[in-house]
Amino acid sequence: MVAREKVLVDPFIGTSPAIRGVAQEAEKLLSTDNPVLIQGETGAGKGVLAAWLHFHGPRRAGSFVDMNCASLSRELLESDLFGHEKGAFTGAVAAKKGLFEVANGGTVFLDEIGDMDLQVQPKLLKVLEEKRFRRLGSACERSVDVRLIAATHRDLGLLIRENKFRIDLYFRINAFLLKLPPLRERVEDIPILARHMLEEIAADLGRKDLSLSPAVEKALQSYRWPGNIRELRQTLERAVLFCDGDTLTTRDLHFGYLYSDALISGDQILTLSELERRYIEKALWIERGRVEEAARKLGLSRSALYEKIKKHAIDLHRIPKEKTRKGGILKGGPEFRTAPSYAPG
Structure with missing residues (x-):
């Protein structure tokens, strides 16, 4: 659960008809306070678009709070969404506000809502329809006023047919639909x-x-x-x-x-030689320059890998071990940037 400060990232960079069409549709939604559902593949920019809608919309002065529904168990998801009282469960040593309380007056962004546990879905529906909820371990109902933006890369229609997603919740979150095109289509x-x-x-x-x-x-x-x-x-x-x-x-x-x-x-x-060079470099990136571990992953002896490193003139000093810089930790390998200014969902 993260409360974000205002970000000025343009989710519509480009001139293709695909992305310009999304931009035109999104601009029409800036005056509404209704829920929005964003569909798109992983990495297409769903989170950036959700933030743009909030910070250009009627609730821009309020908080923008987001959560990935696929990353938590049912118990943790329910606790993070609605909060809990002290002693509500083992480990609840103090009362805690949930995402909806934190975002009161602002926007809640639920990423990967298609992965939300089926038992949590009716509780989310109650918040959206009645603007009321209970913390875990509490009999007291609390009022809340938030706008919901949800996103998913999954086919919610298929999930409904498989009884994995509630149809009433689907119609509640799908007041307006924005579809982000994959990069290969632009x-x-x-x-x-x-x-x-x-x-x-x-x-x-x-x-x-x-x-x-x-x-x-x-x-x-x-x-x-x-x-x-x-x-x-x-x-x-x-x-x-x-x-x-x-x-x-x-x-x-x-x-x-x-x-x-x-x-x-x-x-x-x-060429095969170039492919071998790139594959060895990839293994070294993943293992952060640890030759012995990279050799084991590649099925080579340590000395054999050193011979190939020499053959391809691979500079081990250019394989990042671990660096720190403003904005997060820079680590080697495909997933090394933790906080990019353009962090699509």
Whole structure:
């Protein structure tokens, strides 16, 4: 559960008809206080869009509080949503406000609502319909005034047919629906997004005047981006660390999915030697430069891996162990950025 301060991140960067259409629909919702359901794949920007709706809407002066419904057990989810009294359960050593109390007067953003436990759903429905709830362990009803924005990457219609999601809750949260397109459906936006992100990344790392080569832009547009905008940013962050000059080249790119369009660099299929180099580097990134652990994962002896490192001229000093910087911890591997300024949901 996180109460966010105002963020000024544009979820509509790009010129494609797909993203401009979403922007037009979202702008029409700024005057309403009704629930909004955002559908989109993982990493497509659902959380950024939810924050934009709040900070440009009628409740902008209130709190924006979010929670991922897929990350908690039923008991913890219920406690975090509605709060609890002291002694309500083992470990409840003090009373605690829930998400709805914290967000009173503002907006509650429930990410991955399709994964919400079926037993918690009717309690959420009661809050939305009656604007009242009870803390765990309390008989006292409390009033609350919040706006709900929910998001999911799942097919809620299918979940309803499988009796995993309540149809009455679905109609309550689905007053307005916004569908975020995956990055592969807005290919023309990728260079624009990449240049925008590269400017931010370079500033964070103290690098100036970084640019993308035409071959890199083409390679980025050739990849299908199963992780969408989040994966694009992480790929660029890794590329900046690998880049020695002022222009990112295809040699600096390390896509997260080996057996995919990542094998294509511009119009050229990568050689087996280049694939081996990239795979070894990926293993070293995951293991934060620990050669012995990387060798074990690759099924090699330590000496054999060192020979391949020498063969491919892999610089172990460029494999981040662990660095700290303003805004979070920078760790090696595909998931190293913990608090990007553009953190799509």
